[in-house]
Amino acid sequence: MTSAACLAHLGHRVTGVDVDATKISSLSRGEIPIAEPGLGALVAEGLSEGRLAFTTDPDALSRAEVVVLCVPTPTGPEGATELRAFDAAVGSLAEVLDPDCVVAVKSTVPVGTTTRTERLLGRPAVSNPEFLREGHAVHDFLHPDRIVVGATDPTAADLVTALYDGVAAPVLRTDPASAELAKYASNAFLAVKVSYVNVLAELCERLGADIVDVARVMGLDPRIGSAFLAPGPGWGGSCLPKDTRALLHTADEAGVDFALLADTVAANRHQHERVVTKVRQAVTGATDGCLDGLRLGLLGLTFKAGTDDVRASPALAVATRLAEAGAVLTGYDPGIDRDRVAGVVQVVDDVTLVAKDAAGLVVLTEWPEFHDLDWALLAALSERATIVDTRNLLDPELLERAGFAYHGLGR
Numbered sequence: 374m375t376s377a378a379c380l381a382h383l384g385h386r387v388t389g390v391d392v393d394a395t396k397i398s399s400l401s402r403g404e405i406p407i408a409e410p411g412l413g414a415l416v417a418e419g420l421s422e423g424r425l426a427f428t429t430d431p432d433a434l435s436r437a438e439v440v441v442l443c444v445p446t447p448t449g450p451e452g453a454t455e456l457r458a459f460d461a462a463v464g465s466l467a468e469v470l471d472p473d474c475v476v477a478v479k480s481t482v483p484v485g486t487t488t489r490t491e492r493l494l495g496r497p498a499v500s501n502p503e504f505l506r507e508g509h510a511v512h513d514f515l516h517p518d519r520i521v522v523g524a525t526d527p528t529a530a531d532l533v534t535a536l537y538d539g540v541a542a543p544v545l546r547t548d549p550a551s552a553e554l555a556k557y558a559s560n561a562f563l564a565v566k567v568s569y570v571n572v573l574a575e576l577c578e579r580l581g582a583d584i585v586d587v588a589r590v591m592g593l594d595p596r597i598g599s600a601f602l603a604p605g606p607g608w609g610g611s612c613l614p615k616d617t618r619a620l621l622h623t624a625d626e627a628g629v630d631f632a633l634l635a636d637t638v639a640a641n642r643h644q645h646e647r648v649v650t651k652v653r654q655a656v657t658g659a660t661d662g663c664l665d666g667l668r669l670g671l672l673g674l675t676f677k678a679g680t681d682d683v684r685a686s687p688a689l690a691v692a693t694r695l696a697e698a699g700a701v702l703t704g705y706d707p708g709i710d711r712d713r714v715a716g717v718v719q720v721v722d723d724v725t726l727v728a729k730d731a732a733g734l735v736v737l738t739e740w741p742e743f744h745d746l747d748w749a750l751l752a753a754l755s756e757r758a759t760i761v762d763t764r765n766l767l768d769p770e771l772l773e774r775a776g777f778a779y780h781g782l783g784r
């Protein structure tokens with residue numbers, strides 16, 4: 374969706390093909406099924422200027438010079454990448470493509486998939502991974518840090534590179550295997566960075582140090598960089614968990630011991646537990662205190678702010694553990710509708726309902742909107758006016774003035 378709209382914006386004539394008829398008909402009407410800033414405007418622009426169309430008919434690809442594959446590639450239960458949808462898409466291309474058409478693989482795929490696609494289709498395929506953050510996808514497409522083109526055929530590489538004419542970013546040309554691996558390596562490295570800072574935050578609490586200051590000092594070293602050094606309830610979403618597991622699986626199959634990455638995944642699970650222990654401590658006064666029957670209010674349920682996505686959300690992983698401990702959970706999130714999250718959390722549209730009679734509040738997603746809540750009112754409504762801020766989002770002094778006992782993470 375994002376790639377189609379952005380490529381049309383760059384001046385190409387783009388047809389988006391998908392097997393999901395509902396998605397195609399809403400996109401054809403200019404309706405976007407996900408929350409992604411700027412995407413609606415680009416789809417509307419492409420549709421009205423006649424450069425963008427959507428269809429379920431693969432024959433529409435028969436005159437394409439380049440086919441860009443953006444098919445989802447989830448991780449299976451053993452950590453291996455599930456390529457069924459990808460392979461089905463490749464299979465449907467075989468019959469329709471023009472002999473000179475080049476295939477660009479944007480899906481995150483295991484090393485070797487682009488070469489296999491090339492062999493299957495009997496034409497050049499190019500690995501062209503994308504690095505788009507949810508909530509910033511349009512911006513990241515049009516202003517990328519790098520454009521990666523992994524190909525063995527130089528003419529095909531030129532054609533894919535030309536898709537990005539007008540985009541100011543370094544183009545890295547490499548072989549398909551390196552391009553494919555670079556995508557997994559980047560996401561897994563981000564996971565390592567967040568797990569590293571999450572464990573450091575625990576150490577800070579034991580030693581009386583402040584993780585915010587420690588991370589600030591580290592981040593000013595350009596070799597480290599300040600991004601992805603904010604502790605939280607763990608890393609989640611539809612990409613980091615899937616890609617770390619897939620890279621671990623790849624390493625395993627290749628006979629390489631990637632214990633560092635396995636520990637990163639374990640540290641993330643530990644982080645969910647640690648937040649639960651912290652909530653127990655804050656609300657009951659003891660790390661093994663009983664949460665059974667206590668009302669807790671959760672602020673934020675999405676895997677990060679600025680999205681409506683709750684897939685593999687650390688907030689929900691924490692919520693599940695709190696519910697297992699007997700807590701009664703109410704949740705509020707400015708990004709999602711009430712009916713989106715069923716199960717362990719009763720989702721409400723009114724934030725005061727989250728605080729009402731709560732033994733504690735837990736901030737799990739870093740929505741900037743939370744700064745502007747009426748904290749004095751929320752404290753007055755709460756039973757115990759205790760707050761655990763797992764994102765270190767709020768100003769501790771302001772919260773304490775409002776009447777809360779404030780607990781940050783790693784400080």
Ligand code: UGA
Nearest residue numbers: 503504505506507567601602603605608609610612676677
């Ligand atoms: C991630 C990558 O950042 C993109 O570069 C990549 O293109 C994308 O996956 C993908 O493969 O398509 P995204 O899934 O949108 O993007 O999520 P991130 O912004 O990377 O955040 C991942 C998780 O780490 C979130 O749960 C976030 O809250 C957490 N995080 C991030 C922290 O806990 N602390 C930080 O300092 C940064």
